[in-house]
Amino acid sequence: MSLPSVETARATMLSAIVPLAAQAVSLTEADGCWLAEPVTAGRDQPPYDASAMDGWAVRGADVRPGARLKIIGESAAGHNAGVSLQPGQAARIFTGAALPAGGDRVVIQEEAARDGETVVLAAAPDAPAWVRPQGCDFRAGAVLLEAGTRLNPWRLALAASAGRATVTCRRRPVVALLSTGDELVAPGTPAGPHQIYDACAPALAAFVRRCGGTVVHLGPARDDDASILAAIDAGAFDLLVTVGGASVGDHDRVKPAVRSVGGSLSVEGVAVRPGKPVWFALLADGRPLLGLPGNPASALVCAELFLWPLIAALQGGSTNLAPDRARLHGPLAPNGPREHYMRAIIEPDADGVRRVRPMTDQDSSLVTVMAAANGLLRRLPGADGLADGAEVEVLVPIR
Structure with missing residues (x-):
């Protein structure tokens, strides 16, 4: 069975997502949220x-x-001056203050000198x-931010x-993380001689928060169906992310467990490296499940490619995953049959040219x-070898 491409698999996953309900969110809590309704100006700025x-x-x-000119206020x-300028009159004014009626210019203080009750202009x-006209930033009724915009400090x-204390945003999705494997123990707890610390859970938790989720x-969970299903049943969530147990070995029990309780799989592997075993399903109640491979690099690369778009879609938004460009540092061998996201270092060289190694x-x-690594170098399936300095596609992960 041929595996779908990254783009095809992602489109399949996103087609199953229903955005969450909208709610009013205070500006102090809205950073990283996606607008469900536009923000419209209620008055001119400046007024x-x-x-x-x-x-x-x-x-x-x-x-x-x-x-x-005679100084009159x-x-x-x-604090408005409360005066109206007539010919031959001036008023002292400070940055951001309203021009007095009749005034249409500001002479900066470096080009004027006060002499008692008058000012002499140079x-x-x-x-x-030096005037900011009323409405030069935006006019009343203007749409300042469209629905589907992700909020950041500048947009806030x-x-x-515009005078908004709250904005209407999609609810932040609750993302449940379930690591599986008899070999895993939580960091900070004693590990047996054949166990490893769970590196994926804290990394993915940080990733989810940076994407706007909780x-x-x-x-x-252990590598058995009962343990896996008990963990799933115990959680209240909008999206379940499982880590590990995604391949086809005897101890890879997550997909069989999900199928046993009515889950339907629509993606069962992707033609990508790392991350071929990544999968996607809907649980019996319709909630989405993203299955990530257990190796940390595979899990985090696939989080960039699939988890980030899913979290955005739950909030009514979309992500721009179009690769950027950089110059290759050193030669590169031909690529294999799967799309490859190589961990890489992206930095400028001595001439300021962006290079990727x-x-x-x-x-x-x-x-x-x-x-x-601070980035990913994207290689298409079957790509030819490349010489030093060749232009390549890069993806800068969420940091």
Whole structure:
């Protein structure tokens, strides 16, 4: 049986996802959430003609070197001068303050000198106006952020500037992590001579949080159906991620256990390296399950390729996984029959050219290699060998 490509497998998985319900979220809690409704401006920003500098509010017709204007008031941010400028008059003004009625220019303080109750201008008539017109940032009724946008600190600032205390976002998905394997023990607990520490669970938990989800730990579970099903039954979640037990050996029990309780598998392996055993199913109640291989590199590479898009889709969003470009550092042998994501180091060379250097050993069990890498070099199935300096595709993981 031929295995689907990464793109085909991902599309199959995403077609089964139903976005979660929307709810109001305070701006202080909304970083990383996806908007379910657009954010619309309730008024102009700024809501008045505002000074862009400290200086003097004046009438443009009065601006010329040597002009002497009578000072009639002061305008500071949040405090209008309460005056109307007539010919020959000026008001002291500060950055962000509203221009007094009748004023249409600001002469910066470096181009003026106060002399008692008057100010003498040095600015030329064609000097900058130093005014931020009403609505120059956005107008009332404008859509500032579309539904499906992922919020970040910059976009939260935009929502706040529109006066929004809350935004309507999809609920953060609860992602359950279930590591499986008789050989696994949790870090910090005693390990037997033939056991290893569970490196995937804390790494994937951090990954889920960076994608906007919340984490529930269900494992590790033993390599038997009863232990696996008991762990699944104990969890309340929107997406289940199992780690390990995904291959075809006698001790790989996760898929048989899921099938035994009515789970339906739609992806049973992907033509990718590392991560060929990755799989996807819907549990009997319709909740999605992503099965990741147990080796840390396989699990985390497949988290980038599949888990991140699934978490986004549950929140009504989508991810841009289009590869970037870099120049190869050193030659590269031809690729095999599967799409290969090589752990690599991406950094600029002495000339500032972005270079990518694949790690020498790509064994998917090597945690030291994975920790040293800061990117992935993507190779298509059957790709030819490449010379030093060739342009290649790279993927920068979530960090």
